Amino acid sequence: MRKFLLHYLLPRIAQYLTVIFIGITVTFIIPRLSPTDPVEAQVSMILSSGSAVDPEAIEHMRQALTEMYGLSGSPLEQYIAFWGRLLRGDLGPSLSTFPTPVTRLIGQALPWTLGLMLTAVILSWIIGNVLGALASYYPKSKLIYAIDLMSQAVRPIPYYVVALVLLVVFAYLIPIFPFSGAYPVGTRPSLTPSFVLIYLKHSALPALTLILVGFGGWFIGMKSLTSNIISEDYVVYAETTGIKERKILTQYVMRNAMLPQITGLGLSLGTVFSGALIMEVVFQYPGMGMLTLQAIFRNDYSLIMGIAIYSIIGVATSVFLMDLIYPLFDPRVRYQ
Amino acid sequence: MAILSVRDLRAYYRTEAYGISRTVHAVDGVSFDLHPDEIYGVAGESSCGKSTLIKVISGNVKPPLKAYSGSVEYDNGLQKVDMLTISPEEMRRNIRWKEISYVMQGSMSVLNPVRKIIKTFEDIVESHRGIQDKKVFREQVEAHINRLGLPTDVLNAYPHQLSGGMRQRVAIALATMFQPRLIIADEPTTALDVVVQRGVLQMLKEIQAESKNTVLLVTHDMAVHANVADRVMIMYAGRIVEEAPTKTIFKSPLHPYTKHLISSLPMIGVRTTKTSLRGSPPNLANPPSGCRFHPRCPLAMEVCRTEIPEMVDVESRHRVACHLVKGGAL
Amino acid sequence: MTILRIIRDLLKYDSRFRLAFIFLSTILIMMLLSLVSPYNPNKTFVVAMDTPPSLEHPFGTSSRGQDIFWWMTFAVRNSFLLGMVTAALSRVIAIIVGLIAGYEGGWLDKVLMAINDSFVVMPLLPILILLGFLLRGKMNFFTLGLILGVFGWPWDARLIRSQVLSLKERAFTRTAVYSGTHPFWITIHEHLPFVLPIVFATTINNMLWSIGMEVTLSVLGLSDVSTPTIGTALFWANQHGALVAGVWWWIAAPTLIAIILFLGLYLLFSSINEYIDPRTRLRLIGG
Numbered sequence: 026m027r028k029f030l031l032h033y034l035l036p037r038i039a040q041y042l043t044v045i046f047i048g049i050t051v052t053f054i055i056p057r058l059s060p061t062d063p064v065e066a067q068v069s070m071i072l073s074s075g076s077a078v079d080p081e082a083i084e085h086m087r088q089a090l091t092e093m094y095g096l097s098g099s100p101l102e103q104y105i106a107f108w109g110r111l112l113r114g115d116l117g118p119s120l121s122t123f124p125t126p127v128t129r130l131i132g133q134a135l136p137w138t139l140g141l142m143l144t145a146v147i148l149s150w151i152i153g154n155v156l157g158a159l160a161s162y163y164p165k166s167k168l169i170y171a172i173d174l175m176s177q178a179v180r181p182i183p184y185y186v187v188a189l190v191l192l193v194v195f196a197y198l199i200p201i202f203p204f205s206g207a208y209p210v211g212t213r214p215s216l217t218p219s220f221v222l223i224y225l226k227h228s229a230l231p232a233l234t235l236i237l238v239g240f241g242g243w244f245i246g247m248k249s250l251t252s253n254i255i256s257e258d259y260v261v262y263a264e265t266t267g268i269k270e271r272k273i274l275t276q277y278v279m280r281n282a283m284l285p286q287i288t289g290l291g292l293s294l295g296t297v298f299s300g301a302l303i304m305e306v307v308f309q310y311p312g313m314g315m316l317t318l319q320a321i322f323r324n325d326y327s328l329i330m331g332i333a334i335y336s337i338i339g340v341a342t343s344v345f346l347m348d349l350i351y352p353l354f355d356p357r358v359r360y361q
Numbered sequence: 362m363a364i365l366s367v368r369d370l371r372a373y374y375r376t377e378a379y380g381i382s383r384t385v386h387a388v389d390g391v392s393f394d395l396h397p398d399e400i401y402g403v404a405g406e407s408s409c410g411k412s413t414l415i416k417v418i419s420g421n422v423k424p425p426l427k428a429y430s431g432s433v434e435y436d437n438g439l440q441k442v443d444m445l446t447i448s449p450e451e452m453r454r455n456i457r458w459k460e461i462s463y464v465m466q467g468s469m470s471v472l473n474p475v476r477k478i479i480k481t482f483e484d485i486v487e488s489h490r491g492i493q494d495k496k497v498f499r500e501q502v503e504a505h506i507n508r509l510g511l512p513t514d515v516l517n518a519y520p521h522q523l524s525g526g527m528r529q530r531v532a533i534a535l536a537t538m539f540q541p542r543l544i545i546a547d548e549p550t551t552a553l554d555v556v557v558q559r560g561v562l563q564m565l566k567e568i569q570a571e572s573k574n575t576v577l578l579v580t581h582d583m584a585v586h587a588n589v590a591d592r593v594m595i596m597y598a599g600r601i602v603e604e605a606p607t608k609t610i611f612k613s614p615l616h617p618y619t620k621h622l623i624s625s626l627p628m629i630g631v632r633t634t635k636t637s638l639r640g641s642p643p644n645l646a647n648p649p650s651g652c653r654f655h656p657r658c659p660l661a662m663e664v665c666r667t668e669i670p671e672m673v674d675v676e677s678r679h680r681v682a683c684h685l686v687k688g689g690a691l
Numbered sequence: 692m693t694i695l696r697i698i699r700d701l702l703k704y705d706s707r708f709r710l711a712f713i714f715l716s717t718i719l720i721m722m723l724l725s726l727v728s729p730y731n732p733n734k735t736f737v738v739a740m741d742t743p744p745s746l747e748h749p750f751g752t753s754s755r756g757q758d759i760f761w762w763m764t765f766a767v768r769n770s771f772l773l774g775m776v777t778a779a780l781s782r783v784i785a786i787i788v789g790l791i792a793g794y795e796g797g798w799l800d801k802v803l804m805a806i807n808d809s810f811v812v813m814p815l816l817p818i819l820i821l822l823g824f825l826l827r828g829k830m831n832f833f834t835l836g837l838i839l840g841v842f843g844w845p846w847d848a849r850l851i852r853s854q855v856l857s858l859k860e861r862a863f864t865r866t867a868v869y870s871g872t873h874p875f876w877i878t879i880h881e882h883l884p885f886v887l888p889i890v891f892a893t894t895i896n897n898m899l900w901s902i903g904m905e906v907t908l909s910v911l912g913l914s915d916v917s918t919p920t921i922g923t924a925l926f927w928a929n930q931h932g933a934l935v936a937g938v939w940w941w942i943a944a945p946t947l948i949a950i951i952l953f954l955g956l957y958l959l960f961s962s963i964n965e966y967i968d969p970r971t972r973l974r975l976i977g978g
Contacts, residue, residue, distance in 0.1 A: 044809040051818060059825035181957030183903035185910055185925075186949050189942065197934065262471035265419055266535070267457030269488045276484070277473050284475075292812055299816030303907045317817070321824060321911055329824050333817040340814045356475055356519040379700045379966075 033358050041345040048337035052330065053107050057100065063326045064090045067120065093117055093327070116331040121323035127331035130316060135335075138312030141228055142301045145235035150290055152236070153243025158279045160244070161251035173244070180241030184300035188234045188307035195230055202230045205309035231308045239297060246289060250282040257281070284355055291347035295340045363394035363436065364543060364575050365418070370431035372417050385645045387413035387426075389599035392672075395543065395575050400566070402590030402607070403579040404622065406642055410599040411579050412466065415547050418577070419463050420444060420452050435460065437542055458489060462536040464529075464565075466547040466579075471532060472520035478531055479516040485538065506534050509564060526557035530564060537568055544569075545577045550585060562589055583626050587611055592678070595619050598643045598653035601672070605679035615681045617658050652684065660685060701962060708962040714955030718767055721948070725764035730757065732765040732919045741938050751940035754931040759924075759944045766919040767948060773836045773905055773920065774898030780840025781847070781897055782890060788844065789851025790882065793859070804852070810845040816907065818842070823913030832918045835908070839901045847893040851886055858882050888967040895960040899953060906949065921949050 056063060067090055068083060091097050095106050110116070116127040153176075160169040179187060196204045208214060208223050254260060255278055263277050305314025313332060320328040352358040369392055374385040387410045395401050403411050415421075417428055433444040437460055447456070465471045472481060482502045483492065492498045503513045511530055520528060529549060536544055546565060550558040566589055569576050578590055586593045586607060594604040595618065603616040614620045621638055640657040643649050649656050655665040662684060670682045701708040730737055736756030744751040750759035792803040822838060823830065858864060858881070867877045902921065908914045909922025916923045924945035928934075933941040 040805060040808060043805045044812055047806060047809040048813050048818075052821060055818070055822055056825055059822070060829060063825070177957075177961070178954060181899055181953040182950060183906050183953070185903075185906050186946055186953075189925075189946060193934070193939070193942065258465060258470040259473045261421060262463070262465050263473070263484070265421060265457060265463045265465070266485050267453045267459075267488055268484045269453075272484055272488065276476065276480075280475055281473070295812050295814040298814045299907075302816055303910070306910065317820060318911065321820070321913065326824070329817075329821050333821045336814045336817040340812060344812045354475070357521050360519065360522060379704050 029352070029359065033352065037345065037348040041341055041348075044341040044344070045338055048341065049108070049111065049334060050104075052333050052337070053104060056094075056326075056330070057103075063094055064096065066324070067326070111334065116334065117327045119325055119328045119331075121320070121325040121328065127328050130328060131313070131331055131335050134311065134313050134316040135339075137310065138298075138301055138305065138314065141231055141310065141312065142235065142297060145232045145301075146239065146290070146294070146297055148232075149236040149239035150243050150286070153240040154247045154279070154283060154286055157244040157247025158251045158274065158282060161248045162255065162274055162278065173248070176241035176244045179237050180245070182238070183303075184234065184238055185303050185307060187238050188231070188304045191230050191234055191237075192307055203227050228310075231304055231310050234304045234307075235297065235301060238300060239293075242293070243286065243289075247282060247286060250285060251278055254278050254282045284351075287347065287351055287354060291344040294343050294347075298336060298340050362397070362438075364397050365395040365436070365577075366432075366434050367394075367414075367418070368392050368432045368434075370414075370417065370428065370433060372413055372422070372426060372428045374413075374425045375427065376425045383646050386599050386648055387645055388417065389648070390431075391596075391599075391601055392431075393594055393601065393604060395577060397542070397575055398569075398573040399591045400569055400576045400578055400589055402586040402593040403577065403596060404581065404583060404586055404593055405596035406581055408642055408645070409596045410645070411581075411596050412547065413599075414596070415545055415577075415579055418444065419461065419545055420447075420449075420456070435543075453488075458485060458536075458541060459539050460541055461543045461545065462539070462541040464532050464536050464544065464546040464549050466551070472528060474520055476519075477516070478518055478520070478523075481535065482516070482538070485535065489539065502538075505538060506531075509534050509537070509568070524557075525553055526561060529553060529557075529561050533561070533564055533568070537572075540572055541574065543575045543577065545579070547579045549578070549580070551580065551582070558585075565589070583622050587626075595622065598648055599645055600653060601682065602654065603679075603681040603683075605676075605681075609676070609679050615675065615679075615686050616654075616683045617660050617685075618654050619681075652682075697966070701966060705962050705966075707958045711955050711958035711962060714951050715959060718771070718948075718952050718955060721764045722768040722771060725761075725768045728761045728764055730761045732757070732762050733917070741936075744940050750944040751938075753927065753941050754933065754936070754938060755927060759941060762919055763924065763944055763948055766921050766924050766945065767952065769832060769918055770902050770905060770921045770952070771898075773832055773839075774902045776833065776836030777839040777843055777901035778894045778897045780837060781843035782894060784840070785844040785847040785851055785893070786883075786886070786890060788848040790855055790886070792848070793852040793855025794877075794882075800852075804849070807845045807848050810842065811849070815842050816904075819904065819908060820911065820913060823908050823911070827913060830913070831915045832905075832920065835905065835914050836901070839904055843897050843901060847890075847897065850889060850893060854886050854889055855882055858885055888963075892960055892964045892967060895956050895963070899956050899960070902952070921945050921952070 064087060068087055072083070095103050095110065097103070098106070114128065116131075118124040119127050119130055122130065156169065156172055159166070160173055163169065192204070195202045203209070203226060208220065208227055212220065212223065214220065214224075259281075260273065260277050263273050268277075301312070302314035302317055304310070305312045306318050309315060313336070317329065317332050319325070320332065369390050370388055371386075371390055372388040374383075374387060376383050376385075389410070391410075391414060403414070405411050413426065416426060418433055422428055428445050431445075435442045435444055435456065442456065444452075444456075472478065476484075479499070479502065483498070486492055486498060486502075499516075502516065506515065507513065509530065511527075511534060515523065515527065515531060523531065533549075536546075544565075549565065550561050553561060562585065565576065565578075578586070580586065590607045592604065592606050593610045595602050595610075595616065597618050603610070603614065603619045610619065611623055614623050621636075625637075638657045643653055643656070651667050652658070652661075652665040652670050655661040658665065664684050668684070670684045672680050672682045673686055674680045675686065702712060734757075738748065738752045738756055738758050740752060740756045741754055742748060742752045748758050748760060750763060752758055753762070788803055788807065792800040792807075819838070819842065823835075826834070864877060864881060867881055905914060905920055906922035906925065909916065909920060909926045910929065912926060914920070914922060916926050925942065928938070928941040928945070931938070931941075933939070
């Protein structure tokens with residue numbers, strides 16, 4: 026048990042903290058390196074809106090903004106203050122919907138993205154792994170070959186393009202799915218059966234995008250893992266002992282090939298999250314991606330900062346959770 | 362009466378990639394018989410074809426390996442089975458583990474790393490006989506491994522928690538679960554240290570003495586053969602060069618290669634320097650003509666370069682393939 | 692001429708490579724055509740607006756009065772160049788980090804890999820959006836390439852490191868060490884030649900990533916939208932509501948070209964990857 030803590034858990038906790046530390050530090054440094062002064066940009070934007078403001082008020086506003094952005098004091102003081110606010114869970118008010126706190130806006134958007142992403146990631150992982158293992162174990166099947174070709178064809182295409190093609194085909198040319206959103210304008214989200222149905226219909230294409238792109242990677246990965254594992258001693262041995270094929274495929278081949286895929290799932294979450302953001306923009310799905318787009322259009326600097334920080338912490342935490350689950354599947358880690 | 366007879370078996374690996382094809386003549390015209398109640402040793406250096414031979418006999422022929430000609434016939438006294446043409450499912454149902462079991466080379470890694478030992482027993486028994494009562498099944502397995510001198514708590518362990526010797530004993534316990542007529546043991550002691558080796562060999566020997574079945578023991582280690590085998594066959598470059606009872610092989614070897622193998626064994630009190638063979642094992646993708654040993658043979662003659670030596674019976678149970686023997690020079 | 696021989700072998704025996712060859716040739720021809728384009732891509736309203744594909748305008752014309760086909764020849768060229776800039780910079784970083792981590796080992800390896808893994812798991816898009824947002828209006832497509840290069844190395848650095856680790860165990864490395872060769876020269880002379888084929892394969896993969904990222908950032912309006920690229924083509928089409936207005940070809944052209952480019956590069960990558968990986972080659976033989 027001590028060995029497990031020392032050799033498995035401790036390095037992972039360290040890595041988790043490192044990811045957050047590096048990520049947050051990068052988001053702290055970027056605005057300070059950029060040639061744009063966010064305060065000046067904000068001031069000039071308010072001025073250009075045409076309202077006449079007296080110079081004193083402008084100066085006052087400038088100070089308030091500097092304070093809010095955490096730009097007062099030396100860089101080190103700023104950095105410490107930055108962490109201080111973060112640990113208190115304070116990301117400041119949104120500028121475009123002043124004074125709504127950034128955290129509340131993110132809190133409203135996050136469940137949509139999370140629900141969609143979680144479903145899509147789990148589905149594509151399971152489907153990709155099962156089919157990938159079958160593809161390798163039964164290399165002669167025509168159907169599996171067709172799936173192989175399809176997954177190879179979709180895999181390299183960026184999320185945006187896949188989403189766009191699906192949107193054009195299934196909402197525009199053959200209108201079986203709604204064009205955009207998570208529910209029609211005017212309905213209020215609730216847990217009634219009819220709303221759930223509407224929600225599912227609206228989420229089908231966005232989810233399909235994530236599944237289609239994600240699936241190929243798991244499929245190809247599992248295929249190559251499986252083809253390595255079927256020549257492992259314990260599989261050849263199991264075949265020689267006359268254990269039934271089904272049992273060998275599930276308990277010997279897939280069970281072992283799955284392990285690197287679990288690690289891979291953790292490593293891919295960042296990329297999938299990025300994909301989900303852009304997919305939401307295409308389908309105007311009211312999650313983190315749409316919030317990002319609004320923030321960009323409305324020049325809401327603090328909201329973008331908040332989204333970046335939340336994303337980093339969120340993804341790092343999910344990866345860490347995956348690390349915590351992993352020993353359940355691998356006794357070699359569990360009993361060192 | 363032979364329990365397993367192999368006749369003129371040829372099994373090659375044929376591969377092709379980017380237009381280049383290659384054929385490795387791993388087993389090239391091998392014939393021998395296994396009898397009930399004996400330990401038959403197969404010796405030879407690595408890549409001489411003994412592992413391939415095992416693969417064909419145990420029904421593990423997968424591309425690029427293919428048996429091109431010859432026959433392997435298994436006879437348990439009730440029925441004869443052609444091992445090269447039997448369907449995989451029939452093989453699985455009737456032969457595997459019930460009739461022929463296998464202690465595999467590198468048994469360190471033959472156990473599924475994510476499954477407890479008891480589960481492997483369960484998988485095998487379930488697939489062949491079905492399990493009605495888990496409790497009864499567990500008692501049976503416990504009785505079986507206790508008989509072999511293994512502690513019961515091994516069953517609840519994962520493979521990586523066991524030592525190499527213990528894992529090999531578990532592999533033997535698995536192989537003897539159904540009291541098969543033939544046990545194939547492929548390098549069963551290679552990765553173990555000497556003390557553990559002796560224990561494992563002792564276990565194998567005792568099991569054989571008790572159940573009177575046949576053990577096909579494959580190892581490059583001549584010392585193991587000297588201690589355990591009843592008869593020994595020597596392979597070189599995909600062919601049999603000599604076969605005889607163990608005593609005869611060690612006392613009066615005839616083939617130059619056999620002589621080399623035996624003279625390289627350490628012996629107490631003997632202080633001669635060991636000579637090593639010149640050259641390296643032949644490339645089986647392009648084997649030497651004639652006698653395959655001729656490029657490395659200290660006694661090679663002209664005829665060895667051109668003609669394949671025939672197998673000659675020198676005594677009733679001693680046969681050898683060498684031009685020198687045929688010519689009466691030895 | 693081993694390279695020519697490899698290409699010939701791959702064309703003969705690998706259908707994926709053949710397909711990649713056709714796709715990438717198409718892309719290459721388009722890039723070359725940009726040199727003889729009758730239209731300046733920076734000028735708007737030079738042809739009639741919103742005309743569907745015809746013989747005169749194979750991909751139709753846009754709502755900005757531009758010929759989409761000729762405009763796309765520049766877009767493909769720029770997207771491809773962007774991929775090259777990113778790949779070049781991130782290759783340099785990946786090789787340096789990979790070789791140092793793999794060769795030096797110890798705490799340096801631990802620190803480098805901790806940083807490396809952090810970038811692997813981090814969601815890069817939000818960070819790039821933040822960057823793009825702050826640099827809006829000041830971003831040109833070259834700086835975008837550099838920025839993507841700075842973020843695009845971690846996967847490949849890890850790969851190179853693992854290669855070096857396995858090379859280190861080989862006999863020739865030990866011989867070099869025992870004969871007193873400086874570690875740096877062992878790295879350059881002995882290891883780099885083995886690492887280079889992998890570097891080449893990952894280059895293609897990295898270009899895929901970078902061109903895709905450009906599409907994403909452009910669609911959000913965060914790149915230099917005045918330079919024609921695949922991403923800015925989609926950006927302008929979206930700005931003019933092309934899909935709603937029925938100007939479908941404006942969306943279809945960049946989408947089609949993106950698919951050809953991405954598939955071509957990906958097929959090339961997987962074909963070459965298999966060619967240089969002895970294990971997959973063995974598997975090919977086995978199947």
